[in-house]
Amino acid sequence: SVAAAGGTLDPVELRDYLPRWRNPISAQIGSHILHTSPPPTSAGIVAMQILQMTVATSDKADKSEAGQGHLFTEAMKRALSDRLKWMGNDFGKSALIEPRLTLAYAKRLMVNFEADKSSTSELVIGEEKNIRELDASTSFVVADGSGLAVACTLTMYHLFGAGRMAPGLGLVLAAAPDEGGRNATPLGPIISTGAKNGRLQYAFAASGDSTAATGMANMLFRIFVGKENLERAVRFARLHHIPTTGETVFEDRKGDDRLVGLVSLGYKLQQLPKIGRVNAIACPAGLPSGTAPACEVVTDVRGESSAATVNLLKEEQ
Numbered sequence: 001s002v003a004a005a006g007g008t009l010d011p012v013e014l015r016d017y018l019p020r021w022r023n024p025i026s027a028q029i030g031s032h033i034l035h036t037s038p039p040p041t042s043a044g045i046v047a048m049q050i051l052q053m054t055v056a057t058s059d060k061a062d063k064s065e066a067g068q069g070h071l072f073t074e075a076m077k078r079a080l081s082d083r084l085k086w087m088g089n090d091f092g093k094s095a096l097i098e099p100r101l102t103l104a105y106a107k108r109l110m111v112n113f114e115a116d117k118s119s120t121s122e123l124v125i126g127e128e129k130n131i132r133e134l135d136a137s138t139s140f141v142v143a144d145g146s147g148l149a150v151a152c153t154l155t156m157y158h159l160f161g162a163g164r165m166a167p168g169l170g171l172v173l174a175a176a177p178d179e180g181g182r183n184a185t186p187l188g189p190i191i192s193t194g195a196k197n198g199r200l201q202y203a204f205a206a207s208g209d210s211t212a213a214t215g216m217a218n219m220l221f222r223i224f225v226g227k228e229n230l231e232r233a234v235r236f237a238r239l240h241h242i243p244t245t246g247e248t249v250f251e252d253r254k255g256d257d258r259l260v261g262l263v264s265l266g267y268k269l270q271q272l273p274k275i276g277r278v279n280a281i282a283c284p285a286g287l288p289s290g291t292a293p294a295c296e297v298v299t300d301v302r303g304e305s306s307a308a309t310v311n312l313l314k315e316e317q
Helices: 011-016 043-060 065-087 103-109 211-225 230-235 258-264
Strands: 025-029 032-036 137-143 149-155 190-194 200-207 239-242 247-251 268-272 277-287 296-298
Touching (some): 043 200, 065 103, 065 258, 149 190, 149 200, 200 211, 211 230, 211 277, 230 296
Antiparallel strands (some): 032 190, 137 200
């Protein structure tokens, strides 16, 4: 059937294929331990690095919305530029990532942060570093009352995969990775647990090409630094950065007090209708819980998804 659709899947390859279990990339940020998938996925790594830098430098930033937007954007610049270094020519498979997620490394990257001025970030990048990140992914998050959780991002490497269906099976075939620059870099969900008790607190999964990482980072920043709830964090206007041009991208939201402030600090701005699509679960008290858990679940207003919670009660015998 695959051959009839023009594919090259070998029966022996299909028979011998096994999924690979890999250890997560983990880092402590404040009182939380965040976990994500290793390279070649990079969205979770970038988002965690941005959060670590904002936490490390929050005392140097102005507390206004413009000041917080400046802090976040400066962290974005550095994390996205740093990614181009550790990604190398093998999508980061040979890179040591966890040392780059430490508080000490974050402070080193932010050592030249100035609260009243934008830093220069435009890079001269060779063709091999101009990574193509297709908006061809989706995500979901699931958790139960015992603290078991799944945060998942997945891709068919192109919109509708190869654009062909296997005759007689009803299966849309995935496009081949590594052809035409197709890769898994936009993937990378995050699960957060309490540093003291190890209980599940948050799960995030995002999609949306290079904005998957920054979309998720925007939410992490609003929740962990801004102390906002999930519903407010997911609706707040997001920022993104383009390392190759030095431009900061913003979502069009009326009444965004950060924009005038960012322009005055020297930022070059452009507008996008949406930045990333993030699905998330928040249980700040942790799961499992001795009482009925107080949890939030949201799906992004920028996408076409749904979110639900279900309470199952045991019947008395």
